[in-house]
Amino acid sequence: MTEFAVIMLSTILVNNFVLVQFLGLCPFMGVSNKLETAIGMGGATTFVLTLASIASYLVNTWVLMPLGLEYLRTIAFILVIAVVVQFAKMFIEKTSPLLYRVLGVFLPLITTNCAVLGVALQNTSHAHNFVESSLYGFGAALGFSLVLVLFSAMRERLAAADVPVPFQGAAIGMITAGLMSLAFMGFGGLV
Amino acid sequence: MALMRISSPHATGPNRTTQVMLTVCLATLPGLMALVWHFGPGPLINVLLASIFALALEALALKLRKRPIGFYLRDGSALVTGILLGLALPPYVPWWLIFVGVFFAIVIAKHLYGGLGYNPFNPAMVGYVVLLISFPLPMTQWVLPAELTQQTPTLIETLLGLAQGTQGLPDGITGATPLDAFRQNTGELVLDVYAQSPVLAAGQWAGAGFEWVNLGFLLGGALLLQQRIFTWHAPVGMLATLLLLSALFYDGGSSNSAGSPWLHLLSGGTMLGAFFIVTDPVTSTTSTKGRLIFGAGVGLLVFCIRTWGNYPDAVAFAVLLMNFAAPFIDYYTTPRTYGHTKPRKATEKSE
Numbered sequence: 353m354t355e356f357a358v359i360m361l362s363t364i365l366v367n368n369f370v371l372v373q374f375l376g377l378c379p380f381m382g383v384s385n386k387l388e389t390a391i392g393m394g395g396a397t398t399f400v401l402t403l404a405s406i407a408s409y410l411v412n413t414w415v416l417m418p419l420g421l422e423y424l425r426t427i428a429f430i431l432v433i434a435v436v437v438q439f440a441k442m443f444i445e446k447t448s449p450l451l452y453r454v455l456g457v458f459l460p461l462i463t464t465n466c467a468v469l470g471v472a473l474q475n476t477s478h479a480h481n482f483v484e485s486s487l488y489g490f491g492a493a494l495g496f497s498l499v500l501v502l503f504s505a506m507r508e509r510l511a512a513a514d515v516p517v518p519f520q521g522a523a524i525g526m527i528t529a530g531l532m533s534l535a536f537m538g539f540g541g542l543v
Numbered sequence: 544m545a546l547m548r549i550s551s552p553h554a555t556g557p558n559r560t561t562q563v564m565l566t567v568c569l570a571t572l573p574g575l576m577a578l579v580w581h582f583g584p585g586p587l588i589n590v591l592l593a594s595i596f597a598l599a600l601e602a603l604a605l606k607l608r609k610r611p612i613g614f615y616l617r618d619g620s621a622l623v624t625g626i627l628l629g630l631a632l633p634p635y636v637p638w639w640l641i642f643v644g645v646f647f648a649i650v651i652a653k654h655l656y657g658g659l660g661y662n663p664f665n666p667a668m669v670g671y672v673v674l675l676i677s678f679p680l681p682m683t684q685w686v687l688p689a690e691l692t693q694q695t696p697t698l699i700e701t702l703l704g705l706a707q708g709t710q711g712l713p714d715g716i717t718g719a720t721p722l723d724a725f726r727q728n729t730g731e732l733v734l735d736v737y738a739q740s741p742v743l744a745a746g747q748w749a750g751a752g753f754e755w756v757n758l759g760f761l762l763g764g765a766l767l768l769q770q771r772i773f774t775w776h777a778p779v780g781m782l783a784t785l786l787l788l789s790a791l792f793y794d795g796g797s798s799n800s801a802g803s804p805w806l807h808l809l810s811g812g813t814m815l816g817a818f819f820i821v822t823d824p825v826t827s828t829t830s831t832k833g834r835l836i837f838g839a840g841v842g843l844l845v846f847c848i849r850t851w852g853n854y855p856d857a858v859a860f861a862v863l864l865m866n867f868a869a870p871f872i873d874y875y876t877t878p879r880t881y882g883h884t885k886p887r888k889a890t891e892k893s894e
Contacts, residue, residue, distance in 0.1 A: 505874050537672075
């Protein structure tokens with residue numbers, strides 16, 4: 353039980369995928385302009401990431417390893433992720449047409465979110481078992497959603513700030529993300 | 544009698560921002576005096592240098608941004624940032640370290656965001672964290688309080704320290720702080736840690752020197768509270784959470800103990816953080832409920848990082864992390880306007 357708690361704490365805070373490992377920065381910068389889209393994106397990414405890490409674990413263990421095709425891992429995982437994203441897209445379109453419209457182009461872009469592939473590949477390199485893999489994916493997604501939502505609330509405030517012209521927009525966003533990453537270093541050693 | 548038409552505001556008085564900032568500067572005096580009494584002239588030089596650098600860099604940033612320099616310099620906010628960073632730094636650090644810290648505080652954390660009122664992170668704490676991560680060695684070497692050394696460094700030695708850092712000081716003058724002693728504790732009873740660590744053995748509750756410095760900041764904070772510079776919510780939220788958690792994990796002073804509540808409340812940067820950093824009106828939350836949550840979050844993070852993390856003290860990290868969460872907390876603690884129902888969340892769509 354403790355090891356599961358350690359995995360969750362590690363992926364959410366200590367080894368946060370965005371602010372410590374610098375994966376998934378494109379949606380982090382791209383979808384963080386408004387809080388409501390950020391919450392939607394966080395939910396969608398959580399769904400996709402958890403499912404993708406489970407699916408890629410199964411593909412790796414039951415298809416690639418028995419057939420000795422480990423060198424195809426990256427391509428196989430990308431395929432798995434694309435399928436899961438397509439599934440999530442259809443799911444959201446049916447359940448919440450509004451969120452589907454709000455997320456727009458960013459939903460298919462989860463496919464190219466490097467955090468999703470990063471989680472799948474790290475699961476194999478850490479030799480996680482089934483439960484650990486799914487928890488790792490879920491924790492990574494929760495950490496991603498947490499910083500995305502907090503960052504979007506902060507960017508809504510920054511939009512009204514008197515930022516010097518050369519630093520407006522993405523530049524001050526990157527500086528803010530850097531300062532946040534600095535603050536996240538304080539979690540070092542917690543696990 | 545001709546009645547003149549006068550429009551609001553009717554209350555006249557000195558510039559409120561200037562007045563608040565200068566009161567905060569004065570309220571740091573008890574803590575600063577305790578620091579100088581126990582650690583020699585180093586902290587005073589830190590504060591003076593940091594203030595001069597802060598004012599100079601503020602003027603430079605304002606000039607680059609083509610803003611009226613005199614008007615913004617007089618609001619005193621740069622002075623407060625400089626003083627707070629100077630108080631947080633260990634005594635006898637080299638001068639360039641202070642300069643780098645103040646540069647990140649004033650230019651990066653404040654003016655890139657548009658200056659006073661827009662900065663999302665507390666400038667002094669940004670400067671401190673940048674220094675702590677970039678220069679861990681000089682930032683973690685505290686000189687021993689006067690109770691443990693024959694004499695505190697003289698003015699000459701202080702100036703030598705400015706040029707060379709703590710390497711320029713005589714040997715045996717730096718040592719572990721009370722929080723360091725607990726950080727390095729490997730399975731000793733609390734009583735034994737107190738007996739073995741010279742700085743804890745020489746003190747009353749939380750280490751010689753450090754406890755009086757914290758009591759000094761507590762006195763200054765109480766004065767600010769009495770002057771209604773800030774409300775009680777954020778400091779009480781932080782101190783109550785820290786007290787509760789340290790009491791829970793005190794464990795009767797066993798070898799697993801995280802230290803007594805007195806140790807946590809009266810050592811490190813606890814009181815400076817609680818009354819001078821967490822109460823920053825710009826970077827904390829705005830509603831009273833939000834401030835309680837903000838303070839409690841800082842207290843929780845301080846305790847967790849101190850007890851289980853890599854860093855012996857965590858006030859700066861905890862404040863930055865909660866600064867990061869502050870806009871989100873504000874979003875969900877918007878008070879109800881009198882005569883209206885609870886406002887709808889922006890995340891609930893009307894369609």
